[in-house]
Amino acid sequence: MTGAPLDLTAVAVVPDGGSGAVDCLAALAAQTLGPGRLEVVAATADGDGEDVDRFAEKHPDLVRVVRGPAGGLRAAALAAARGRYVVFVDPGERPAPDRLERLLHAAGDADVLLCGAPAGLAGAAGPAAFTALEAARLFRRELLADVRCPDGGEAGDAELLALGALAEAATVAVCDDDPAPRPDAAPQEWTAAAERLAAAATGLAPEARDALLLGVLTREVAAALDARALESDAFARTAAWRAVADFADAHLTEELRRRLPVALRVRVSLAQRRDLDLLEAAVAETAPGLLAEDGRLYARLPGFRDASGLPDAWYAADGEPLTDMLARGAAPRYLVWTGVRRADYRIEYSCFLPVEGLGPDAVSVGAVVLADGESPAPRAARAEAPAWEVAAEVETGADGGLAVVTARVALGDLLERPPGRWALRASVRLGGFVYDLPLTAPAGYVRREGMLRGVSVEWGPKRSIVVRVRQRATRRGASRLLGFLSDR
Template sequence: MTQPDVTVIIGAYEAMPYLVKCLESVENQTLDAARIEVIAVDDGSTDGTGEYLEKFAERAAMAVTVIRQPNSGGPSGPRNVGLGKARGRYVFFLDADDYFGPEALERMVAMADEQATDVVLGKVVGVNRTAPKSMWGKTRPRTDVFSSNIKFTLSAQKLFRRELLTRHGMQFDESLQTGEDALFTMEAYLRADGVSVIADYECYYLVGRDDGKHVTKSGGYTLRFDSARALMGLIAEHVPAGPRRDALMIRPLLITLLPQFGPGFLKQSEKVRRHRLELAKPMLDAYWHEGVASRLKVHERLRLHLVAQGRGDLLVDVLEFIKAKKAPEVLLESRGRKAFLAYPHFRDPSAGIPDSWYVPTTRETVTIEGFKPRTTRFSRLRRVARRVLGARRAA
């Protein structure tokens, strides 16, 4: 039997009616049907998902295997089952809620073959939900996790060279109830001999379910801490301490951990607040330092610093300031060579927060009084500051 180019693995649970469009998008691929294998795993659905998959297998032009099993409790089990049965040179994990652009598989397989890369990211578009955007600026035939923004898209919906996965015995961690795909994808990035990014064609449509049952919307807050802890541990295992590790640590800190200390923290009971701080402390003790902090905006850096210090009382003040959508005052010193964003507790002796935590980075957007255009680059900020100070002295 001829080996297919790509195995599309579909884990499906209570997927109707979204599954209909999902499977239509597989049938409508411009890649020849003989080059595609589908392995669909019905994870104990009761809404007709399994029956619809079986009907699809009967009519589809490509090879389709349907596996029906009791509910496993998450997406990792079905994906691992599908991966164990896959024969394709590449595998793609397609969620049953989502769908492909017609040329998606053809373009991704061609890119992987031409560039000999182990992972291919096809542009993702959100439908009734947001989708990652920062990595789609331009097509990158060959890059890596350190030279691009791909660390900010760690969902499993990528094309993976199956030989890479089998060589390293890679599977999804079934002990994690959320973030299991982030762990899998980051490991693939770190082990890959090159990653390709297709930014000029909409390959994948990420669908937000009307019933709110999408996996990323469910689960208690402790699961997010489990996910952050696992991802930080993986990064530390594969990347020695230094700037490259710091650059990757931004992902779990900024995307997974920091939202646990956003304005929603203000609504929590004192017991829950203390628990969140306790869960975060070991991770921050291990991985939080100035090399990481310097890459964040002031309000991000300040919040994580206060969490690391266990200062929930001061954190509340910062969060109330952010929730009120106040803009911090920009303080200029040393003839415009220094600027600070005066968020709460700036130079408060009782707080003891170093001035350096309030220095804007190149990611900041600030406004200096008397100069309307907003600037994000600190070098330009200093030039603007000198002009403003000069005008004030002249007045």
């Protein structure tokens, strides 16, 4: 391997150097950057890594092996790096052949590349970048010279490294590639990582420190409070949640609490209150109902307006997208074909939406043509309602804490258009956003064929309804048939 300048060093810390490490190195050797632009530094523990050595011998122009004590492998690899940029690759990763070339191109001349972060973070490095430590993927090597280099074996190590780099960075680039995979860690490991990151932030300016703490709350603390925590034994879970309470006592301001997403805000607040029974119920709740009241929107998570007397502000859901919450709580009622004459034929569909107080004009339903191979899926919340290609008649009502939506699609409107596949979708205006959701088939019996031959409904594994209109059912198909009969 020559001493020529290189574009990128890929650091792979492979402590035991087993077969998984070789698979990772093979994926790096297959990168389109290739020798001359890319080098791979594999760091393995003293006395281990024979498979890694053999792989390096087969790729002498690409792979170098460094050894050191188990607690200093990442630092040893970084000291050996020669590329303009450095990327750290988890031994469990198998990057696509063009992945590193795409990352290098996306970095341009920036000091740090954030993957999967908001586009608004690109440009001059500012406090907001500290909310996205987990997205930091590519670093200018010189930035890391004086940065503490955790070994990468614990939750939060990558974020600590990113914190040091961003504190020195002048510019940041952003790309839409996926960030590095999140390590699989127990709840108490995430709370320990949160404390280490908070401690490392003490020298930051107040605005940057608040941004970092917001990132820690939405990443490390959220991981300690997600549904996987329920799989831990009760003692470990309780210890982790009490650690979250202590973290909140030390670092959570009311402004930070307000900026948290509603489900996380409720969990953190219940942890800080030391109400672990209610917290467990909140962690287990995946589809809470919503309440629209006096221009405000609230999530009906455990503790909302019960005897606990908790503040409504904890449950406020205004100004944040709730696509997943709304989609999980929606439930189909029925789908039937109606009408006795061709001009009256309708598809009638009804469903529940998990919203109490939904206004009569807040919902519209329509059909949208699908491209070949396209499947219906929820779309990102938006500011404006979609324009349906075929609009349905809609009635709304209430059933307890649920909204009842009934829609009727006139088949005549579909038959006037070319044959194809149509998705049935609902648009819901709620809390400052418009949600565009596919409608799903009821669990019971549904008649798939309509009164007209050539019109049917179908659905896939996620049960999103598709109306299929074949040539013979359309006006054009009927005209051709009549012409054929008249010719005879």
